[in-house]
Amino acid sequence: MSKKMFVLIVALMSISLIGIIAVQLYWINNAVESKKEQFENDVIKSLGSVTQRINESEQMSLDREYEGVLQNKIAPDEAQIKNFLFQEIDTINNQKFTYGGTILEENFKMPTDFLDNDTIIIKRITSKNDFSQSTLIKGPDNLFASTDEKRYSFTRRLKNIERSEFAEFYKNISSSKPIHQRLSNRELNATIKDELQKRGINLNFKYGVYTNDGLATKLKSGYYTINTKESYEYPLFLNFDNNPKYLLYVTFPTKNKHILSGISGILLLSLFFIFIIIIAFSSSLYQLIQQKKISEVKTDFINNMTHEFKTPIATINLALDSIKNPKIINDNDKVKRYIKMIRDENKRMHTQVENVLRISKLEKNQIDISKETIDMHDIIEEAISHVDLLVKDRGGEIKLYFKAIVSEISGNEFHLKNGVVNMLENAIKYSKEAPKIDVFTESTNKFFVIKIKDEGIGMSKNAQKYVFDKFYREQKGNIHDVKGHGLGLAYVKEIVDKHHGTVFVESEKGKGSIFTVKLPLI
Incomplete structure (x- = not known):
């Protein structure tokens, strides 16, 4: 094999090996990225469900708290004005909430021409509400020394006006409370864990709730700090203009291990095949190099063996030609000397052949x-x-x-x-x-x-x-x-x-x- 051909074969094998390994690594990387994307989607869906469940749970809790008021309403026959007044005092935050509502229900009969002179009863409901939030200042003489009120009025038509008006009231009351009074760590942790398990994520996690200004709240697991690269973010509660008031952050310390475990079989199989390819390539390359060396060594051996045989053969031929000479063939001393020369050279060639054969037999264990x-x-x-x-x-x-x-x-x-x-x-x-x-x-x-x-x-x-x-x-x-x-x-x-x-x-x-x-x- 020529040197150029040898270099060409080694170069082509190297390029093929690098290409195969690159393709394998590309598919492994794609599999890992796909698994990461799937994991992120499952986490975001889980956090969305967590937020929905928490909001529904809070709404149900407020419904139960004020259910008696809704059940004690008296439905008017024709027209009736209903007035509601609620007050709630938060002693922890020193705040008072006052809600007042006025609802007017009116029934109208309208004649029609297309229903055999029948009439249609139309109910018109008009409402007006007031909401105020006061800051409590405890003093010796008066309980409410100063107030900071926010009032607004509006009129609208709804089918279920009472419950809708109360829902607005509930939202105002809830949004003014600190989040740790609206939601406990135990409830939040259990809800997150349950939603994650529904999507097959059984990992340890850490969480923390922060305001939209980046301030930490009391809802967190241990000494949690936000890691923007590793944490998943989702809005927890919305304010009046539907912007997130709180943000829930969740981090998974063993996320990478979980992602890799999902594709561990394919990953190990790919790495195994890459290893086999590298071993096969290295072995082939080694064999090529060894064969090239053996070829060179054998060429040298043949050259040297030819030279070693050439000298004794030439000597033997000269001795035989000399013996044929009529002047020498009758000289016994010279004949004996030439015969001895032939014998020595023949013995020398025999020894060289024996050395080669002896090595071959030793390698094949043919010599006892x-x-x-x-x-x-x-x-x-x-x-x-x-x-x-x-x-x-x-x-x-x-x-x-x-x-x-x-x-x-x-x-x-x-x-x-x-x-x-x-x-x-x-x-x-x-x-x-x-x-x-x-x-x-x-x-x-x-x-x-x-x-x-x-x-x-x-x-x-x-x-x-x-x-x-x-x-x-x-x-x-x-x-x-x-x-x-x-x-x-x-x-x-x-x-x-x-x-x-x-x-x-x-x-x-x-x-x-x-x-x-x-x-x-x-």
């Missing part, structure tokens, strides 16, 4: 690693003997520091020895100067520890993360200043894992590396 009690000091010494000539040939040395008190473990001698050899060869390959290698051993309560230190070129922090991966080499491309296929340390990792141990590296560019292996003791 039998374990027995072995001494790791002996294994290390045998491994050093395999690379000793290489080290001396480059003028280097290997120093041993065996400090482990216990060195016996349960393991496979062949594979552990190959693992140590691979680490030593790695230290030799990546040493530009004469290799100087130190091998340390130590033991803890549970582990036998091997440390192989070199003074080579070291590696970057990024390389340390992948150094035990198959085919990984820090040099990229067909670079052969350091030979290898990136299989040696991968093989070490597989062997150590099979022995339930751990292996890691500490390195710094230009200062060498330290490979540490921990193997469990018997």
Whole structure:
């Protein structure tokens, strides 16, 4: 896959993911807003019903209070004048209310031509009323020392004039009282709760009644304060010109929780799908990146393997051509030398193939690693003997520091020895100067520890993360200043894992590396 195609695929996947998440969030937000709007409508309807019930309750209470007066009226036969006079004294507010009413009822008979000379009786009702409100000033000599009267008169025709006139009187009396005398906290709280429950709102609430000037009244729950953003407002009582005299405010502390609980199923389902989409996208992106890395690593491996095979094949071909030469074929020494060269190069190619196959079999658990009690000091010494000539040939040395008190473990001698050899060869390959290698051993309560230190070129922090991966080499491309296929340390990792141990590296560019292996003791 080309770099441009890879970037294009990642960009398209990212745009798709962002689009899907944006659509999901849009629908979630719409659902929440719709639920909020429905909640607000239910609350406003409930408060409207609360106001209506309170007004009706007050009217019924006044009707009962003055019902005796209405029931004791005497209906006239033809025409009669009825006079009413009521007085009510409010000792708390020091106010007196006086209501006077005069009602004239007259019956008239009018002849008609279209009903067989029958007559129609028409009743005419004329009324006049007076209302006064006085402020009481208590003094030693007189009870009403000063008055502030509001009087008005009007005439009108109504079918049920008596009750209508009394309703006007009731309204005047009620509106002049403080609201806490007209309505109790208990009644208001119970009415609000009942109306909310009718619409499925079973939430704790707080309320407060304020005048239209913003002054608090005694009708409130606890220490209630108005929150303009969270409170719902509705007029409670109207004055003479039908403007709100009092405003009822209701607040729900757990409103948001209630709204979200109504759509919790859809919300959780949407969030779950968004999470699945993100996981799938991340996994796909990770796999793409990994596949790209593997593709690059395999390309490097093929290039290096081709180069490694190319040299021995060319050497073998030259040796065979030389043997065919009549001058050399009769020279036994030269023939033997060329045959040995062919055998060595063939063995070299065989070893490289075996390394690749061995890694593959280890990953598939196709190699049976039998374990027995072995001494790791002996294994290390045998491994050093395999690379000793290489080290001396480059003028280097290997120093041993065996400090482990216990060195016996349960393991496979062949594979552990190959693992140590691979680490030593790695230290030799990546040493530009004469290799100087130190091998340390130590033991803890549970582990036998091997440390192989070199003074080579070291590696970057990024390389340390992948150094035990198959085919990984820090040099990229067909670079052969350091030979290898990136299989040696991968093989070490597989062997150590099979022995339930751990292996890691500490390195710094230009200062060498330290490979540490921990193997469990018997």
